[in-house]
Amino acid sequence: MQRTLALIKPDAYxxxxxxAIIAKIQESGLKVIGLKVLHxxxxxxEGFYHVHAAxxxxxxxxxxxxxxxxxxxVLEGDDxxxxxxxxxxxxxxxxxxKDTMRGLFGTSIERNATHGSDAVDxxxxxxxxxxxxxxxx
Numbered sequence: 001m002q003r004t005l006a007l008i009k010p011d012a013y014x015x016x017x018x019x020a021i022i023a024k025i026q027e028s029g030l031k032v033i034g035l036k037v038l039h040x041x042x043x044x045x046e047g048f049y050h051v052h053a054a055x056x057x058x059x060x061x062x063x064x065x066x067x068x069x070x071x072x073x074v075l076e077g078d079d080x081x082x083x084x085x086x087x088x089x090x091x092x093x094x095x096x097x098k099d100t101m102r103g104l105f106g107t108s109i110e111r112n113a114t115h116g117s118d119a120v121d122x123x124x125x126x127x128x129x130x131x132x133x134x135x136x137x
Contacts, residue, residue, distance in 0.1 A: 002080040003033070003136075005126035007115035010068035013037075017105045018071050021114065024101065025075060028087055034074035034131045042066045048129055057110070064110055072130040081123055084116045 006025065008018050025032060040048070045065040052058050075084055089096030093106025093113065106112035117123035127136075 001076050001078065002120070002123075003074055003076050003127055004081045004084050004117045004123045005115070005130065006073045006075050006084055008071035008073075009111070009113055009115060010064065010070055011107065011111040012101075012105045012113035013069045013071060015105070017113065021101055021105065022071075022073075024087065025073075025084075028083060030075045030077040030080055030083060030087075032073050033076045034072075034127075034136050036072050036130070037069055038072055038130075039069045040066050048126070060110060074127050074131055074136055081117055081119065085118065088114045088116050 008021050012018070012021060022032065022035075042062055045062045046053070049058065049061060049065070052061065077083060087101060089100025089102040089106075091102070091112060092109040093102040093111070094108060096103035096106060096112075098104065101114045102112045105114070117126045
């Protein structure tokens, strides 16, 4: 079993798409083993996305991710990272297939509805950023 972090971003949360996204996750066979609703401040977002600090989009990303509530989830299943990434679709929502989370609920490369870990080591950091060990027991 593998674990990965999944976020429902502020755009999808504000539009009320949390239930539909969670339903699609469950329909895919991935299990939601941790879930919380948060409103991150700028410092928390900067800490989470620290690997992108030198990139030109970092400021806009941090502003967007701190503008409203998010849903943070830990998903579990065989090959969970790749399965969640496939379910999300490409980062640019305008190029995402219409049956993916980003194709259904995203509107742009930045406002793309969801986030997911991209590798095992990233997933370990990201899950630990939002969830303490006892929350996932």
